[in-house]
Amino acid sequence: MSLAYAILAALNDRECSGYDLAKYFEESIGYFWSATHQQIYRELALLEEKGWVKGETIAQEDRPNKKLFALTTLGQAQMAEWIAQPSKLSKHKEEVLVKLFAGNLVSPKVLISELERLRQVHRQQLQTYQEIEREYFPMPKTLPYAAQCQYLTLRQGISHELNWVGWCDEAIALLKEDNTEPNSSQP
Amino acid sequence: MSLAYAILAALNDRECSGYDLAKYFEESIGYFWSATHQQIYRELALLEEKGWVKGETIAQEDRPNKKLFALTTLGQAQMAEWIAQPSKLSKHKEEVLVKLFAGNLVSPKVLISELERLRQVHRQQLQTYQEIEREYFPMPKTLPYAAQCQYLTLRQGISHELNWVGWCDEAIALLKEDNTEPNSSQP
DNA sequence: CAGAGCATGTAAGAGGTTACATGATTAC
DNA sequence: GTAATCATGTAACCTCTTACATGCTCTG
Numbered sequence: 001m002s003l004a005y006a007i008l009a010a011l012n013d014r015e016c017s018g019y020d021l022a023k024y025f026e027e028s029i030g031y032f033w034s035a036t037h038q039q040i041y042r043e044l045a046l047l048e049e050k051g052w053v054k055g056e057t058i059a060q061e062d063r064p065n066k067k068l069f070a071l072t073t074l075g076q077a078q079m080a081e082w083i084a085q086p087s088k089l090s091k092h093k094e095e096v097l098v099k100l101f102a103g104n105l106v107s108p109k110v111l112i113s114e115l116e117r118l119r120q121v122h123r124q125q126l127q128t129y130q131e132i133e134r135e136y137f138p139m140p141k142t143l144p145y146a147a148q149c150q151y152l153t154l155r156q157g158i159s160h161e162l163n164w165v166g167w168c169d170e171a172i173a174l175l176k177e178d179n180t181e182p183n184s185s186q187p
Numbered sequence: 188m189s190l191a192y193a194i195l196a197a198l199n200d201r202e203c204s205g206y207d208l209a210k211y212f213e214e215s216i217g218y219f220w221s222a223t224h225q226q227i228y229r230e231l232a233l234l235e236e237k238g239w240v241k242g243e244t245i246a247q248e249d250r251p252n253k254k255l256f257a258l259t260t261l262g263q264a265q266m267a268e269w270i271a272q273p274s275k276l277s278k279h280k281e282e283v284l285v286k287l288f289a290g291n292l293v294s295p296k297v298l299i300s301e302l303e304r305l306r307q308v309h310r311q312q313l314q315t316y317q318e319i320e321r322e323y324f325p326m327p328k329t330l331p332y333a334a335q336c337q338y339l340t341l342r343q344g345i346s347h348e349l350n351w352v353g354w355c356d357e358a359i360a361l362l363k364e365d366n367t368e369p370n371s372s373q374p
Numbered sequence: 375c376a377g378a379g380c381a382t383g384t385a386a387g388a389g390g391t392t393a394c395a396t397g398a399t400t401a402c
Numbered sequence: 403g404t405a406a407t408c409a410t411g412t413a414a415c416c417t418c419t420t421a422c423a424t425g426c427t428c429t430g
Contacts, residue, residue: 002280002282002285005282005285006285008289009285009286009288009289012289012291012292013288013289029285029288031279031284032279032280032281032284032285032288033279033280033281033284033285034278034279034280076292079289079292080292080293082286083286083289083290083292083293083297083298083301084293084297084301086301086304087282087283087286087301087305088282089308090279090280090281090282091221092218092219092220092221092277093189093219093220093221093277094219094220094277094343095189095192095274095275095277096274097218097219097220097340097343098189098192098193098196098216098219098220099196099269099270099274100336100337100339100340101196101200101216101219101336101337101340102195102196102199102200102266102270102336103270103332103333103336103337104199104332104333104336105199105263105266105267105270106267106270106271108332110270110271111270111336114270114271114273114274117273118274121276140361141361141364141365145290145291145295146290146291148361148362149287149288149289149290149291149298149362150287150288150290151361152287152357152358152361152362153284153287153288155354155357155358156281156284156354156358159350159353159354159357160350162350163346163347163349163350166346167342167343167346170339170342170346171339171342171343174327174328174335174338174339175335175336175339177328178328
């Protein structure tokens with residue numbers, strides 16, 4: 001159900017074709033809600049049936065025609081109503097933590113190298129976010145309301161990645177401390 | 188597929204019945220991998236078929252019989268192999284961020300009160316984690332390897348919650364700054 | 375002329391949620 | 403006696419992922 005609202009949120013920002021949305025869900029929106037193009041096309045069809053969005057076919061030369069979708073006033077109202085309701089907490093699923101939890105089945109070296117890889121990934125993502133911040137939100141306090149809201153989602157991304165990098169540091173340090181000598185347990 | 192490994196991780200920690208696992212997935216393991224009892228029973232049956240776990244029926248007086256599951260050596264090996272592979276990053280899905288992204292559709296008051304609610308929830312969870320830390324991991328550096336690994340999953344939980352609380356503070360502060368007067372946009 | 379990008383879809387299968395179902399015991 | 407806890411399942415449904423499919427244009 002929430003995928004519907006994620007699509008509405010995207011369309012509230014700008015009109016999109018299904019294809020545009022799919023790309024959108026690989027950057028900005030995708031940073032906090034993931035979806036594939038298959039899901040998006042299916043959901044768009046349902047949303048149009050309900051009248052929450054309206055599609056208009058745009059003829060294009062040199063390229064396949066596309067269907068641009070926009071929020072209807074009904075869609076806006078539904079979105080506003082949804083926003084006002086208490087959010088469900090996301091069910092986190094973190095493979096790395098499952099692995100650590102059963103970490104005694106492998107040597108600390110295995111864990112350390114996985115954590116180092118992970119740290120690198122999060123550093124990379126952090127850098128991406130920080131570049132967006134520098135480029136689009138240099139003076140957050142002077143932003144109009146709508147932009148401020150979006151800025152805050154970026155801030156969440158940044159602190160999230162910083163947090164992961166910091167935790168990886170901590171974890172690697174602890175695991176290296178006494179477990180580098182081959183004494184503790186399993187191979 | 189990963190649910191299987193989450194179950195193996197739990198059974199590596201201790202033998203469990205399906206019922207025990209379901210409870211386990213509402214606390215410790217559940218903090219980073221969620222599953223309902225229906226999923227668990229289905230998966231356990233598959234895992235037993237494959238010989239990764241072995242169930243033994245325990246007759247009980249005064250209570251229904253139960254079937255205790257334990258990791259087999261095959262299961263241990265499969266788990267170790269899985270741990271050594273690079274982890275998939277979790278696809279984050281954060282309703283609150285979707286809401287913020289389209290925040291211009293509602294008044295800042297709505298967002299602020301939702302963020303305050305959320306902050307409270309994360310503070311609560313943080314406290315739970317910190318109590319576990321105090322009670323079970325008072326001296327992390329002296330822990331045996333297996334316990335250290337599990338301790339690190341708890342540390343991730345703690346810094347995750349701290350991070351959310353901090354971000355909520357930041358977001359609330361920014362939204363309160365200029366948007367408390369009824370000037371900016373929609374009702 | 376190969377590969378990337380534009381643009382939209384179908385179909386099968388895996389994974390997850392919700393509701394229903396049972397039946398005993400223990401605590402208030 | 404009412405609710406909670408122990409213990410295990412089935413069935414229907416929804417959501418998500420992965421693979422397959424098409425066809426055109428622009429870039430190198």
